[in-house]
């Protein structure tokens with residue numbers, strides 16, 4: 001069939017991209033040959049009997065394998081399976097090399113780590129222009145509690161549910177701030193975590209400013225008080241020679257005269273303390289985050305990084 005409508009394929013692809021989908025890998029085995037393709041044309045068809053569909057480009061290298069296959073399996077990819085999606089969307093490679101799988105209904109390869117797997121028997125095949133449409137009856141399904149990978153506008157994305165209003169909105173401590181204020185929420189989380197972290201520092205006789213200086217020296221040793229001060233100032237701490245002298249008294253660092261001022265070098269005790277504190281804060285953060293919030297955590301970090309870059313530039 002030839003196209004009779006003046007629809008530009010590029011426009012069509014771009015407009016279809018505004019329809020957000022999950023990402024699946026459809027696998028099959030036919031005549032002793034395994035095949036797997038990344039697919040987002042997957043959809044549900046019928047609940048009773050349970051049926052699903054997807055379509056495959058006739059130009060796909062694996063088209064002959066699917067065309068007469070009796071079974072296929074649809075894998076709904078999890079948020080961390082972007083590499084798997086890319087692998088099964090790449091032509092001309094051994095797609096199953098270095099991929100963990102076992103055999104399912106009809107000896108079809110079943111990939112590990114997905115959100116859901118539908119083991120299907122091919123019940124209908126339809127012509128679909130440059131694609132062929134496959135309808136499968138679901139013979140077995142597996143469902144795991146994993147966040148899905150999302151595809152939108154030609155890019156991979158993560159799904160974040162819109163939250164309902166929560167008790168935080170009525171918290172008296174919002175003190176006039178809206179509980180939807182990012183600044184308030186960041187402050188709340190930051191101070192709650194830092195209260196715990198500084199309590200542990202205080203037990204060891206270390207101030208927050210001293211800790212900030214240790215963090216700088218751990219990355220870039222041998223700096224002057226002035227240089228360290230310039231770098232920690234964005235966090236609100238101030239460092240001068242007196243602070244460094246206190247730290248030297250505690251054997252956290254050694255001070256040495258140089259042409260442009262006194263330079264601080266970390267001693268073993270300072271280095272160890274810094275590493276322990278980083279691990280302690282990481283553990284606090286891990287404990288504080290809700291379980292299974294992988295997608296939300298990645299998104300929150302990206303948002304904060306972008307905001308931080310913007311603020312540092314202005």
Ligand SMILES: Cc1cc2nc3c(=O)[nH]c(=O)nc-3n(C[C@H](O)[C@H](O)[C@H](O)COP(=O)(O)O)c2cc1C
Pocket residue numbers: 023036037038039040041042055056057059060061062063085088089090091092151
């Ligand atoms: C997110 C995503 C969704 C895709 N969806 C489909 C699809 O629904 N149908 C299709 O034929 N190809 C789709 N592709 C392209 C195929 O995965 C790709 O062309 C694959 O390499 C074809 O298989 P082959 O290696 O057997 O040629 C998609 C690719 C990506 C990255």
